[in-house]
Amino acid sequence: MRELTIKIKDKKRIKDDVFLMDLYAPEIATRAYPGQFIHIKTDDKITVLRRPISIHAVNKNVISILFRVKGSGTRALSLLSDGDTLNVLGPLGHGFSLKPRKNDAFVNILIGGGMGVAPLMFLAQKLTNKESNIVILGASDKNSVLCEKEFKTLNCKVHVATDDGSRGAKGSVTDLLLDLFNKDGFQGKANIYACGPEAMFCSINSIIADKKNVNCQISYEQFMGCGTGICCGCTVKTKTGYKKACKDGPVFNIREIW
Numbered sequence: 001m002r003e004l005t006i007k008i009k010d011k012k013r014i015k016d017d018v019f020l021m022d023l024y025a026p027e028i029a030t031r032a033y034p035g036q037f038i039h040i041k042t043d044d045k046i047t048v049l050r051r052p053i054s055i056h057a058v059n060k061n062v063i064s065i066l067f068r069v070k071g072s073g074t075r076a077l078s079l080l081s082d083g084d085t086l087n088v089l090g091p092l093g094h095g096f097s098l099k100p101r102k103n104d105a106f107v108n109i110l111i112g113g114g115m116g117v118a119p120l121m122f123l124a125q126k127l128t129n130k131e132s133n134i135v136i137l138g139a140s141d142k143n144s145v146l147c148e149k150e151f152k153t154l155n156c157k158v159h160v161a162t163d164d165g166s167r168g169a170k171g172s173v174t175d176l177l178l179d180l181f182n183k184d185g186f187q188g189k190a191n192i193y194a195c196g197p198e199a200m201f202c203s204i205n206s207i208i209a210d211k212k213n214v215n216c217q218i219s220y221e222q223f224m225g226c227g228t229g230i231c232c233g234c235t236v237k238t239k240t241g242y243k244k245a246c247k248d249g250p251v252f253n254i255r256e257i258w
């Protein structure tokens, strides 16, 4: 982990409140792996603590972040311009394991609920056999679906679910997951990688409860203080004791938690 000053190469508003930012950061780009995050200091005079944001994609020396404006920190970030600099710590955290099961042909299923899509693009960039990777994206309506085209560019098979049915299937990402297991089955073998709200994790967990050959890693985002394991502000209760989301996570095996 390093403290770095990095330059904004490009900032785009991709939805009303969602921004994609490219940052020139060779020190992070060469060391990061999917599921890790950067901890950003914003100079807005209101936000005291740094804000954790996932590494969304990596292209050569450039890392991208995708974020939704929620409060003061992300608003300050959204107001910055190309050429401005950011003070960050990173790469931080324990990310996704790309080969949780080594010996069998497992299908990869990436599930992003809302902004949960953010860390999954870097994962899709890194997973091999992209044409057999399935991505399930969830959003409230057609205007809120994120990154569908980009995952297709990486040759992933993309399924979309929206709450109001205005794009893809009407319902949730977990309705789609259940559908896929019922229709295809994948011989019961799958690696699931998920990021999204807690209710989504609960539902995934009940779908896979009786599927011994389904491995599921989740990026379990918590409010964070230091981001480096010192303050214990992001402690998570797991079956093997309390763990820190910033250091032992944010990626955990779902069965460690539920």
Ligand SMILES: Cc1cc2nc3c(=O)[nH]c(=O)nc-3n(C[C@H](O)[C@H](O)[C@H](O)COP(=O)(O)OP(=O)(O)OC[C@H]3O[C@@H](n4cnc5c(N)ncnc54)[C@H](O)[C@@H]3O)c2cc1C
Binding pocket: 037, 047, 051, 052, 053, 054, 055, 065, 066, 067, 068, 069, 070, 071, 072, 073, 074, 075, 115, 118, 119, 220, 221, 222, 223, 224, 250
């Ligand atoms: C490891 C990690 C990676 C993340 N990656 C991304 C990302 O790639 N893109 C992105 O848009 N967001 C991401 N988040 C969430 C992001 O950090 C928060 O939205 C951000 O800190 C909010 O800061 P703020 O000052 O704008 O809002 P605040 O004023 O701090 O909060 C505004 C509202 O957002 C909610 N909120 C704040 N922090 C969190 C949090 N950690 N989890 C859930 N809800 C929160 C609160 O309920 C609050 O009401 C990530 C969080 C973690 C822990």
